[in-house]
Amino acid sequence: MRQSVVIIGAGIGGLMLACVLHRHGIDATIYEAEPSAHSRVQGGLLDIHADSAQRAIEVAGLGREFFRLVRSVEDAKRVVDQDGKILLDRVGDPASSRPEVDRGALRAMLMASFPDRMIRWGRKVASVTPLNADKHRIDFIDGTCVISDLLVGADGPWSRVRPVLTDVRPVYSGTCLIEIGLAAGDARHAASIELIGAGTLMAVAPGRGIMVHRNAEGSADISRSTNPKTGSVLSISEMRARASLSSRSSLRAGRLICATSFSTAMPCRCSGQFMPCRSG
Template sequence: MPTTPAPRIAVIGAGPGGLACARVLQRHGIGVTVYDRDASADARDQGGTLDLHADSGQIALQEAGLLDDFHALARPEGQAMRMLTRHGEVLVDYRPTDAEDAAPEIDRGRLRTLLANSLTPGTVRWGHTLTSVTPHPAGTHRLTFDNGVTRDVDLVIGADGAWSRVRPLVSAATPVHTGVTFLEARFDKVDTEHPAVAELVGDGQVFATGDHKGLIAQRNSEQHVRAYIALRDDEDRYRAAGNGLDDTEAVRAALLRAFAGWDERLLVLITDNDGPYVNRPLFVLPAPHTWPHTPGVTLLGDAAHLMTPLGGNGANFALLDGCELALALARHDTLDEAVTAYERTMLPRAAAAGDGAAALKSLLGPGDRGRADVPDFAEEKERYRQGAAAYRSR
């Protein structure tokens, strides 16, 4: 892309996809500014752990020049997966080999810090909450932030998540609730303070499902575990019923009633948590989500294709989206050509993956899961490796 005059490119949202886009742009000598409402990269809890797939997230990090740094921070042992019935029967206990690198785990916060620190100082303007985007002639846009700052840009990239303020410029779609809500529970110093939880979760993740419910837990770094208590329920049942989540004991009692009859070894994920529960209703953008090409604006990550956590595609696709958009901007003569080329690849990929709602419904279906319902995790890792080889050979 010609550098004179340099295009004014703004990324809204300093999540993995937005930061990856900025990093790859800068590696190709293209200026970019990222705006985010957080006060800093570590201003709030970033959530749990991510498995970065060889055929998507890792490709983006390689293009960003950060793959070795990622592997230094990642936990390959975190690929372990244990699946159980609600009665405690083990359906599968997958343990990765020492050399397994198809989908290592990394904490969301560590990934964000890695990406943010790779950028030229001052690239991310923290403490900027976007309040409006006003289209101007010739495809430019005026950004207005809650702190009074305004900026005119040639390209605005919506990397601002599920409730994107950029999305309405191209699409009337809004997220819909899946009918499933997670209540998150936290366990600190798990190896010493919560040995039963540590044993249950192991080095990776544990899933126990049945009767439209689930108990899911994942190992994070530094002896942290996050559990997700899954219910097919209204998105905000506790608040709607006047039973706030700040009343931890009352919520715990309600959950124990809901999970009556489940194996006692699993119920520690309800009874032993540190601190209150956190409401995590699951929303999706029904797939396929597409939009007509709109000069001066595009979307990536959850703003473009919000999915359930099943399959782990959300963050991986966001990283690959950001990488591919940046490469398109570096390789094409105009912004319009670049965005058109990017959307021509990204939209079909997201449509093919779907929103994950059907898989979530199946996982949390009636009765009990059996061994036939368990994925082949070794085959899954091989598929990531083959996908990576095919991607790089294009």
């Protein structure tokens, strides 16, 4: 008899599992809360380690496709203190064992590896009820429900499936993430570009930090994190800024505007330093 394999969540984990199962002749159904594959920007780059995620990608038979997505030498790392003084400067390695790929591109690669029908978008799980040792009833917020023979929770930190397995709940650590999109700006702050370097820049201080990633195709991500429990003066915990650019000619401008935002905000004056760049 055909078994109903249900995966909750179309993040990297749920998609990877669906891909591997499909490759072995088992069609699972993924139920995802988001309305479509393109309903939001997926975030920045992920470094994919040889001893973990890359192994899963190999098992899925997607090694060749994966290496086409790799952003060579963007694993460069630079660490500065809160005044911009360089503490560590490591160049990118074209043969890195933990290369960087765009999260959205990785997700798209996984989704392309099995039929569209395997994902049901806009299906947010409200609750999960065990029916017996194997079967579960999954109720969605739209009032519908399905019964699974095998249920996999891949629905992130606030999983609706996890409570079936454990009483342990996520605990707020004091650090949050805020994402901000920045449009391209002009080329006024070359010194800040120099500060970022070729890959990731980390500016760290007790209780807060800013990370900037400079992408080869012309976008830059800025993340800002603070933790009030460890001494931050900010109410906003983490800021991520993204400036996406469409052409080589605007590449420089976008990097500059992000870098400028980064360097002016780095001494932890205020997140508002980023705001003018939004419409820039």
